[in-house]
């Protein structure tokens with residue numbers, strides 16, 4: 001059963017995918033796969049090496065008559081996400097991946113399949129091995145530890161690859177060509193303050209917001225979902241203005257790259273305002289469910305009385321913090337002018353923690369254009385500095401700015417149309433890809449990302465669409481044959 005994928009077409013690609021699945025390769029445990037890939041290079045007679053951060057590099061000369069073509073780098077990542085069903089006994093560091101065929105799909109038995117990005121490597125191996133293909137000079141860059149932070153791409157040294165064109169084989173929908181991705185940068189704003197005592201005659205309320213969908217802060221930022229910290233800022237602004245509310249603590253969101261789904265504050269108010277505040281909580285819940293009705297699952301916004309704490313955020317600091325959270329840019333800032341319906345620049349007001357003398361706000365900014373990312377992060381810095389907070393940038397990485405006039409894009413569009421009788425879709429992804437990082441190390445490279453169709457990668461339901469693998473590989477071979485001539 002495990003071997004039945006060997007009979008699938010194209011056989012050379014499935015053969016290599018099968019042998020890759022015998023080699024355990026979860027992120028962080030790459031010795032075996034590196035040895036395997038180096039050995040393979042030697043066996044098929046191409047130059048192969050390992051760079052200092054664990055990337056495997058192949059070089060193959062042009063086939064006869066194709067020496068004048070631009071040099072192409074084929075790129076994939078060697079690690080896979082180790083996820084399994086709870087009741088499956090599988091040791092990702094030692095056990096091979098067991099595959100089976102489910103109709104038009106190849107799946108694994110209770111684990112991730114590793115087609116992300118084993119299919120990319122299998123295609124590279126097939127190209128490296130085949131002596132009958134027509135292609136210009138080739139390099140392959142098989143990167144280490146993409147899934148846990150793109151470490152191989154980040155560690156790439158200038159000169160490791162020298163091609164003018166890079167074909168990244170790590171996309172998940174056959175028929176789509178990716179020509180750009182977003183870079184990102186984290187901004188953290190912090191403040192320490194001396195707490196002030198609460199009014200002994202006040203009462204305390206814990207106000208909890210739940211039920212939002214959240215989602216990926218890049219890919220789903222344009223869907224108009226609610227941000228829990230933003231909704232809470234609207235509530236706080238009003239109860240401070242009309243009910244003499246004081247702030248004790250605020251906790252909203254827990255991951256930078258997820259739209260925050262929940263938020264909880266503790267406030268104090270004079271007893272005489274309790275009824276008003278509770279009525280306003282109910283009003284917010286009604287209003288937000290109306291505003292976000294078709295997008296969110298029912299939003300729950302509730303208040304309950306809790307014991308009166310001793311300390312709270314001083315009034316002036318509270319006002320500054322609530323104002324800054326209220327004003328902070330969140331969501332889509334700009335769409336890409338040259339590509340329809342595609343986000344260029346966005347931010348996610350991800351995490352707010354206030355209490356016990358400390359305030360911390362974390363935002364993730366993304367853009368496919370580095371200058372727009374910098375503009376956005378600077379505007380976030382301005383917003384939080386006005387509130388007297390310290391700001392610090394971290395984790396910045398480059399985006400991949402789409403070039404709709406790219407020569408390889410033109411060649412691949414024509415080649416796809418003539419092969420399959422339809423236009424490929426051209427897209428930009430609002431999340432990080434290795435191309436952004438590699439493009440920053442090797443500036444001016446003309447890049448495209450494509451791949452066969454995969455569903456549910458990073459989960460035990462990961463599956464690879466069999467017919468799409470043939471189309472993907474045929475398209476890759478045709479692309480190599482049609483590579484533009486060197487200038």
Ligand SMILES: [Zn+2]
Pocket residue numbers: 077116117146170
């Ligand atoms: Zn991948």
